[in-house]
Amino acid sequence: MKRFWLFMPLVVAVVLGAVLFAGIGKDPTKLDSALVGKPVPAFNLKDLNNPENSLNESLFQGEVTLLNVWGTWCPSCRDEHADLMWLAREKKVAIIGLNYKDSRDDALVWLDRLGDPYRKVIYDPKGTLGFDMGVYGAPETFVIDASGVVRYRHVGVVNGEVWEQILLPVINDAREKG
Structure with missing residues (x-):
């Protein structure tokens, strides 16, 4: 029995090493999503700006759309905000926001300021x-296609490089497939 305990640190080290090695070189922005290829889940939530209005998955019908998950508590969301403004204004990209686990008042102030x-x-x-x-x-x-099907999921900040190299090709492909 004493022998077993002598080898326990070695077993733990080998297992931990295998787990860590498996993650080396993987891109943390490429988290698989079970929703890719499936419709946006059904929902019925309030419009941030008009709380008397309810919104549902029909928002994603008719054109390719970005669904951007953000919160005022998120420093990286602030980092990407100017790029989202650029995409909406200059590139005419349809972006729907998902204000996630946030205060309505804080979110409204954020959008008013930024x-x-x-x-x-x-x-x-x-x-x-x-x-x-x-x-x-x-x-x-x-990225959600014109039929409301999730085509891609990006984890992390959207910036010019992400737009050009990742999102724009996915959007163009979704537009071609109609």
Whole structure:
């Protein structure tokens, strides 16, 4: 029995090493999503700007759209905000916001100060839609085709490089497939 305990640190070290080695070289922005290829989950949540209005998955019908998950508590969301403004204004990209686990008042002040790149903002204070979408945190951005099907999930900040190298090709492909 004493021998078993002598080898226990070695066993733990080997197992831990195998787990860590498996993660080396993997891109943390490429988290698989079970939703890719499936429709946006059904939801019924309030419009951040007009709480008397409810929003649902029909928001994603008719054109390729980005769904951007953000919160005022998220420093990286602030980092990407100017790029989202640029995409909405200059590139005419349809962006729907998902205000995730946030305060309505804080979110409204944020958009008033920094600008509002979103066509609509889904208010998700409890994270229910975020949970159904498999969101780990913010920011995350999904490409959703004109039929409401999730085509891609990007974890992390959207900037010019991410736009050109990742999102634009996915959007163009989704537009071609109609």
